Amino acid sequence: xxxxxxxxxxxxxxxxxxxxxxxxxxxxxxxxxxxxxxxxxxxxxxxxxxxxxxxxxxxxxxxxxxxxxxxxxxxxxxxxxxxxxxxxxxxxxxxxxxxxxxxxxxxxxxxxxxxxxxxxxxxxxxxxxxxxxxxxxxxxxxxxxxxxxxxxxxxxxxxxxxxxxxxxxxxxxxxxxxxxxxxxxxxxxxxxxxxxxxxxxxxxxxxxxxxxxxxxxxxxxxxxxxxxxxxxxxxxxxxxxxxxxxxxxxxxxxxxxxxxxxxxxxxxxxxxxxxxxxxxxxxxxxxxxxxxxxxxxxxxxxxxxxxxxxxxxxxxxxxxxxxxxxxxxxxxxxxxxxxxxxxxxxxxxxxxxxxxxxxxxxxxxxxxxxxxxxxxxxxxxxxxxxxxxxxxxxxxxxxxxxxxxxxxxxxxxxxxxxxxxxxxxxxxxxxxxxxxxxxxxxxxxxxxxxxxxxxxxxxxxxxxxxxxxxxxxxxxxxxxxxxxxxxxxxxxxxxxxxxxxxxxxxxxxxxxxxxxxxxxxxxxxxxxxxxxxxxxxxxxxxxxxxxxxxxxxxxxxxxxxxxxxxxxxxxxxxxxxxxxxxxxxxxxxxxxxxx
Ligand SMILES: [Zn+2]
Numbered sequence: 001x002x003x004x005x006x007x008x009x010x011x012x013x014x015x016x017x018x019x020x021x022x023x024x025x026x027x028x029x030x031x032x033x034x035x036x037x038x039x040x041x042x043x044x045x046x047x048x049x050x051x052x053x054x055x056x057x058x059x060x061x062x063x064x065x066x067x068x069x070x071x072x073x074x075x076x077x078x079x080x081x082x083x084x085x086x087x088x089x090x091x092x093x094x095x096x097x098x099x100x101x102x103x104x105x106x107x108x109x110x111x112x113x114x115x116x117x118x119x120x121x122x123x124x125x126x127x128x129x130x131x132x133x134x135x136x137x138x139x140x141x142x143x144x145x146x147x148x149x150x151x152x153x154x155x156x157x158x159x160x161x162x163x164x165x166x167x168x169x170x171x172x173x174x175x176x177x178x179x180x181x182x183x184x185x186x187x188x189x190x191x192x193x194x195x196x197x198x199x200x201x202x203x204x205x206x207x208x209x210x211x212x213x214x215x216x217x218x219x220x221x222x223x224x225x226x227x228x229x230x231x232x233x234x235x236x237x238x239x240x241x242x243x244x245x246x247x248x249x250x251x252x253x254x255x256x257x258x259x260x261x262x263x264x265x266x267x268x269x270x271x272x273x274x275x276x277x278x279x280x281x282x283x284x285x286x287x288x289x290x291x292x293x294x295x296x297x298x299x300x301x302x303x304x305x306x307x308x309x310x311x312x313x314x315x316x317x318x319x320x321x322x323x324x325x326x327x328x329x330x331x332x333x334x335x336x337x338x339x340x341x342x343x344x345x346x347x348x349x350x351x352x353x354x355x356x357x358x359x360x361x362x363x364x365x366x367x368x369x370x371x372x373x374x375x376x377x378x379x380x381x382x383x384x385x386x387x388x389x390x391x392x393x394x395x396x397x398x399x400x401x402x403x404x405x406x407x408x409x410x411x412x413x414x415x416x417x418x419x420x421x422x423x424x425x426x427x428x429x430x431x432x433x434x435x436x437x438x439x440x441x442x443x444x445x446x447x448x449x450x451x452x453x454x455x456x457x458x459x460x461x462x463x464x465x466x467x468x469x470x471x472x473x474x475x476x477x478x479x480x481x482x483x484x485x486x487x488x489x490x491x492x493x494x495x496x497x498x499x500x501x502x503x504x505x506x507x508x509x510x511x512x513x514x515x516x517x518x519x520x521x522x523x524x525x526x527x528x529x530x531x532x533x534x535x536x537x538x539x540x541x542x543x544x545x546x547x548x549x550x551x552x553x554x555x556x557x558x559x560x561x562x563x564x565x566x567x568x569x570x571x572x573x574x575x576x577x578x579x580x581x582x583x584x585x586x587x588x589x590x591x592x593x594x595x
Pocket of ligand 1: 386390413416
């Protein structure tokens with residue numbers, strides 16, 4: 001599909017479809033409208049009763065949705081404006097005004113979900129009988145009911161958490177956020193934050209990469225004992241609450257319920273990851289050859305392989321992405337085209353604009369907004385495919401309510417990663433510049449490592465750590481277990497130095513949100529497995545895939561996938577994802593090593 005009606009241009013997006021301006025009459029009216037609707041909603045509070053009629057109940061659900069839709073429009077207007085102009089003081093002020101307003105609205109409407117969760121199963125079932133698309137949202141709120149304690153007990157946990165577990169995590173943040181890292185660059189000692197230090201692990205200079213990691217874990221290691229003790233207490237608290245009091249069968253199963261995933265699915269996923277550790281070991285050996293060294297060190301994992309200089313005009317890139325989507329399905333490409341045609345893409349690089357890229361889906365029925373900083377590199381083309389994939393996912397699911405529209409975390413990267421894979425396929429078939437293909441392959445495999453294998457091994461460590469701590473393991477023993485975890489992950493393919501024994505105390509996720517990390521591995525591997533099925537089945541796969549995207553967040557992941565004929569309980573399904581990675585690695589292996 002060549003863009004027959006003119007070419008695609010780098011541009012700034014147009015937010016007037018949301019509001020003409022932050023100080024417009026329309027914006028003022030929207031605030032007043034929310035206020036009015038919230039008042040009406042609050043006034044209905046006395047009607048909430050186990051024996052209320054279905055009609056009045058559903059009226060309240062729909063009112064809640066109407067408030068939510070309006071709030072989303074205001075919220076996104078503020079945040080998209082700010083993303084486009086982070087230095088604009090008016091935008092900054094407007095964002096805080098909206099945040100404040102949103103928190104108030106949430107507090108004022110909170111009574112509804114609290115009441116809903118308190119209902120007995122039979123009463124809830126009767127009220128939900130005609131809920132249609134709202135049903136999964138209502139069910140989800142009640143998932144935790146069997147693990148909910150009496151009101152006084154819940155209150156005590158809340159009160160004690162403020163100065164207990166939450167305070168502990170805050171302390172962890174306070175201590176680690178004030179770390180200053182020193183590194184010598186070109187004869188000059190630089191004092192850096194963790195983020196700015198980590199830039200050096202991706203630099204071409206091997207000494208600099210090593211120095212950055214050594215400094216990172218020198219600083220964390222100095223507090224290693226204290227940070228380790230914090231983790232011990234965090235996991236003990238987690239066990240006492242989730243397993244002892246709330247009766248979850250394991251520490252991890254509390255998180256699984258949050259993701260609405262069965263325990264055995266997550267166990268199978270992690271086991272398959274573990275079995276495939278050798279695949280990425282093979283990749284690291286390959287990367288060593290590209291870097292011209294015998295054995296890669298842990299310091300070199302993110303080392304850059306020589307980059308291609310090729311750039312793409314924006315119009316060329318847009319057409320490549322749209323063509324690759326059209327190769328899959330015409331209607332999918334048409335949806336992506338809407339983002340360009342309605343001026344919902346902010347693609348140019350500008351002073352004051354935030355970096356990176358994202359896709360913002362405001363309300364069902366409205367074309368999503370995409371922000372990126374397009375500079376013409378092959379990477380940027382892949383980012384465009386990724387973000388437009390997110391947009392397509394939202395558009396395919398736009399017939400759902402605002403509560404059941406978004407796919408849940410484990411499913412949220414499905415269309416985006418799939419979009420990147422479609423682009424990669426097209427490039428493989430058509431691009432004559434081998435360097436471009438190589439860069440895209442390295443990008444894809446590096447991403448797969450960071451989101452699948454690294455995160456899966458974090459989760460495996462967490463499971464082990466929670467068990468060990470219960471059995472009284474010391475901080476030193478934890479560090480030893482962490483090194484064993486790394487050795488299993490890297491085998492003899494990666495040289496591991498001693499300071500990595502402190503890596504575990506530097507992972508905020510395992511302190512903040514235990515077992516969160518496996519969702520990354522789940523999501524990425526799911527897409528790759530789906531892609532594998534697409535390659536095998538061709539046409540017949542397409543309607544099943546589109547069905548998954550169309551489901552949005554309207555049912556549990558297992559149900560959505562089962563209905564599309566996919567069995568996430570089976571190890572073979574997850575293995576399919578690794579088979580895709582293996583083929584990517586084979587393609588790099590077939591390329592002549594340069595330099
Ligand atoms: Zn994404």
